[in-house]
Amino acid sequence: MNAERPTGSLVNVGLGMTLGSHISPLSRSHIEQADVVFANLSDGIVELWLQQMNADVRSLQPLYQEGKSRMQTYWQMVETIMAEVRAGKRVCGAFYGHPGVFAWAPHKTIEMARSEGFEAHMEPGISAEDCLYADLGIDPGNFGCQHFEASQLLFYQRRIDPTAYLILWQVGLVGDQSLTRFSTGPAYRELLVEVLAREYPLTHEVIIYRCATLPIQQPRMERITLGDLPKADIGMPDTVVVPPVRALQPDTVMRARLAELDLAAANDAG
Amino acid sequence: MSNIINFLEMIGQNANLRNASRSDMLATMTAMQIAPELQEALLSKNPQQLETALGASNVCCMMLPATVCCMMLPGMNDDTAFHQELCA
Numbered sequence: 001m002n003a004e005r006p007t008g009s010l011v012n013v014g015l016g017m018t019l020g021s022h023i024s025p026l027s028r029s030h031i032e033q034a035d036v037v038f039a040n041l042s043d044g045i046v047e048l049w050l051q052q053m054n055a056d057v058r059s060l061q062p063l064y065q066e067g068k069s070r071m072q073t074y075w076q077m078v079e080t081i082m083a084e085v086r087a088g089k090r091v092c093g094a095f096y097g098h099p100g101v102f103a104w105a106p107h108k109t110i111e112m113a114r115s116e117g118f119e120a121h122m123e124p125g126i127s128a129e130d131c132l133y134a135d136l137g138i139d140p141g142n143f144g145c146q147h148f149e150a151s152q153l154l155f156y157q158r159r160i161d162p163t164a165y166l167i168l169w170q171v172g173l174v175g176d177q178s179l180t181r182f183s184t185g186p187a188y189r190e191l192l193v194e195v196l197a198r199e200y201p202l203t204h205e206v207i208i209y210r211c212a213t214l215p216i217q218q219p220r221m222e223r224i225t226l227g228d229l230p231k232a233d234i235g236m237p238d239t240v241v242v243p244p245v246r247a248l249q250p251d252t253v254m255r256a257r258l259a260e261l262d263l264a265a266a267n268d269a270g
Numbered sequence: 271m272s273n274i275i276n277f278l279e280m281i282g283q284n285a286n287l288r289n290a291s292r293s294d295m296l297a298t299m300t301a302m303q304i305a306p307e308l309q310e311a312l313l314s315k316n317p318q319q320l321e322t323a324l325g326a327s328n329v330c331c332m333m334l335p336a337t338v339c340c341m342m343l344p345g346m347n348d349d350t351a352f353h354q355e356l357c358a
């Protein structure tokens with residue numbers, strides 16, 4: 001017997017960071033052809049733009065409430081989206097940036113839809129990370145690049161490699177154990193600096209970065225010292241970039257072993 | 271309202287307009303018949319002013335308009351436990 005696939009489907013797409021500039025033709029087509037579009041976007045104007053692409057755009061924003069656990073908000077997003085998939089609709093989730101970068105609900109809904117037998121997939125978008133490489137002129141291949149959700153550095157014992165770039169996300173709400181706040185403050189960032197100061201001097205230069213979400217804006221690229229991070233003005237959309245502080249250390253043992261291999265290969269060939 | 275969204279989309283897609291001078295912006299906005307108060311908001315490059323003028327709001331995080339949503343928790347290991355608790 002052939003079990004039929006249920007008719008509902010889900011695709012989560014990214015609009016990119018900047019209105020008009022980044023959306024892929026395929027993501028736009030998914031939005032236009034969906035029965036219903038759920039939106040979690042960076043600002044109200046981007047939401048107005050999305051509304052022009054489909055007649056049934058529903059914002060997920062009202063699910064956020066100060067004092068309510070974000071975990072609860074995220075599960076409500078999942079259930080709201082899944083209800084329409086289960087109702088047999090062709091559903092599209094539209095998220096700013098890349099839908100799978102530092103975003104939990106897009107991954108979770110796809111996982112859940114698939115486990116219930118629905119067709120579900122993700123279309124990538126241009127994330128804040130992509131814009132950061134372009135605006136700040138950073139190539140992650142030069143020294144390597146590590147990305148952390150800032151609070152993870154406080155909640156868990158993580159190992160930072162100071163010879164590589166360090167990119168910190170959600171610094172604006174670093175250290176919020178309650179999961180109910182939308183910003184923390186200087187005292188919380190002090191603790192973040194304390195952790196970072198194990199690897200970096202307080203005089204080390206860091207960059208506060210915010211890419212343009214509207215095409216009339218310019219990116220924020222503010223260079224300050226690590227020691228000044230607590231008193232800096234840091235909001236939800238800011239990402240903090242910590243450049244490497246130490247030079248790469250040559251691995252002489254491995255280099256010698258590689259040379260042996262090269263020699264052996266040359267001898268075999270000869 | 272829709273012509274200003276179309277205008278923003280056009281700037282976002284056009285290599286000449288993306289970093290256009292003030293006078294080029296003005297000329298394009300006038301050609302597109304954008305209302306003077308919106309022209310002002312656009313030239314100020316202030317998204318909050320623009321949102322107010324358009325009546326657009328983003329209640330995300332219950333903060334000012336033009337803020338970005340949080341979409342991630344710092345440790346997601348116990349998410350399933352949380353859901354079970356929620357559904358219990």
Ligand SMILES: C[S@@+](CC[C@H](N)C(=O)[O-])C[C@H]1O[C@@H](n2cnc3c(N)ncnc32)[C@H](O)[C@@H]1O
Nearest residue numbers: 097098101102127128169170210211237239341
């Ligand atoms: C929940 S994550 C979402 C990231 C998004 N999915 C993406 O693809 O970039 C939110 C974090 O992304 C970063 N972010 C969001 N908007 C940004 C912007 N305009 N410029 C730089 N970083 C941004 C900040 O670190 C913020 O705390």
